[in-house]
């Protein structure tokens with residue numbers, strides 16, 4: 001899909017249908033509608049949605065779900081619509097999550113990723129994540145191991161953060 005720009009904002013109920021389509025296309029065991037709704041009512045959880053503008057309106061391009069607990073961000077979900085991947089959208093979502101969480105005291109970000117998921121690992125490595133541990137056969141659907149990765153938010157390489165998400169960005173409209 002061609003698009004004329006991306007806006008990142010809070011999750012809205014009307015996003016759910018498109019999010020579920022992306023989710024089903026992205027994961028062997030997709031999150032259910034109920035799981036997304038329960039995140040919405042969880043005070044620790046935040047869901048950001050990237051919306052791509054096109055001639056007929058906007059389409060959900062990707063989303064990120066994370067919790068901030070004390071000085072840590074726990075990244076629970078991130079996905080980008082297949083035909084918009086490799087265009088920097090996940091980087092923008094992750095950067096925004098980090099940028100918004102830093103003033104609240106976040107110093108670390110942690111996550112689990114399938115050992116087989118090399119595109120995601122590359123994304124995280126770009127942000128300075130390293131592997132801190134392994135949970136063997138953690139994913140019961142495929143038997144895949146989970147890699148536990150974390151990054152020090154004070155050491156995120158600046159080239160990982162798109163200019164629009166660097167400190168001092170005036171808004172989240174990205175042409």
Ligand SMILES: CC(C)(COP(=O)(O)OP(=O)(O)OC[C@H]1O[C@@H](n2cnc3c(N)ncnc32)[C@H](O)[C@@H]1OP(=O)(O)O)[C@@H](O)C(=O)NCCC(=O)NCCS
Nearest residue numbers: 026078079080085086087088089090091113119120122123
């Ligand atoms: C992983 C995912 C979110 C990346 O989204 P994206 O918008 O394509 O990522 P970006 O364009 O911001 O890419 C950032 C970096 O990730 C790496 N990367 C992304 N996709 C890649 C691929 N297919 N192969 C190799 N590296 C890749 C690159 O290093 C890239 O940096 P570069 O553009 O400077 O080379 C996307 O592939 C996706 O939705 N996958 C399915 C869901 C998923 O696996 N989520 C992660 C769960 S832990």
